[in-house]
Amino acid sequence: MVFVNWFLDVWLPTKCLLCANPPRQLCEACQSLIATRPRLVSRPGLVGGVAAVDYRADAKALVHHLKVLGAGSVSKFMARHILDSLERLQVIEALRDLRGKAYLVPVPSRPEITRVRGFVPSVLLARRLARCLRETGVVAQVKPIARLGRQVRDQAGLNRQEREENLNGAMRATGPATPEDSQVPVWLVDDVITTGASLRELQRCLLGAGWNVQGFVTFAETL
Numbered sequence: 001m002v003f004v005n006w007f008l009d010v011w012l013p014t015k016c017l018l019c020a021n022p023p024r025q026l027c028e029a030c031q032s033l034i035a036t037r038p039r040l041v042s043r044p045g046l047v048g049g050v051a052a053v054d055y056r057a058d059a060k061a062l063v064h065h066l067k068v069l070g071a072g073s074v075s076k077f078m079a080r081h082i083l084d085s086l087e088r089l090q091v092i093e094a095l096r097d098l099r100g101k102a103y104l105v106p107v108p109s110r111p112e113i114t115r116v117r118g119f120v121p122s123v124l125l126a127r128r129l130a131r132c133l134r135e136t137g138v139v140a141q142v143k144p145i146a147r148l149g150r151q152v153r154d155q156a157g158l159n160r161q162e163r164e165e166n167l168n169g170a171m172r173a174t175g176p177a178t179p180e181d182s183q184v185p186v187w188l189v190d191d192v193i194t195t196g197a198s199l200r201e202l203q204r205c206l207l208g209a210g211w212n213v214q215g216f217v218t219f220a221e222t223l
């Protein structure tokens with residue numbers, strides 16, 4: 001593996017997505033510029049949640065690279081920051097049940113976008129976060145159990161009310177929770193929270209199908 005990495009560095013040098021300098025997709029200097037500011041986040045009608053950073057400048061660029069490239073180094077960086085926030089805010093215990101189990105449910109993307117991209121950004125983030133959580137003893141499992149049941153517009157550029165109307169009733173759970181599943185805490189996962197419309201709609205459809213929604217986590221929060 002070391003040899004493979006060396007080979008890739010020498011023959012296929014990578015540039016930082018933020019400053020364009022080699023040798024990594026996300027260099028240490030840029031990583032250190034993005035300050036973690038863990039905070040509890042609340043939005044009307046939505047369970048409480050946690051965000052790691054403000055949605056500004058470099059964080060914005062990272063979210064863009066996650067959405068467009070599905071960059072592994074970016075999802076890893078975001079997941080580490082979310083985990084760090086959960087630990088610093090001391091909510092990691094609330095994440096799991098007595099057996100240490102927790103489900104992470106990523107916010108679904110529009111199918112027409114997924115067809116073009118070939119991946120769902122929030123799923124990549126949830127997978128990385130599950131991996132990080134497992135290192136701390138939480139038996140985290142990613143459950144992509146919601147989809148968009150009708151066509152919706154891109155939320156970007158819509159105002160608060162339009163965002164709400166755009167998504168209202170749009171998501172469907174792929175199935176009801178079994179009695180055992182319904183006991184496991186569910187945490188919703190997205191890269192950014194703005195008005196909370198997507199997370200609220202995801203919460204609505206999961207609660208309707210008997211899932212035990214306990215909170216949400218996002219990398220960034222728009223203020």
Ligand SMILES: [Zn+2]
Nearest residue numbers: 016019027030
């Ligand atoms: Zn850089």
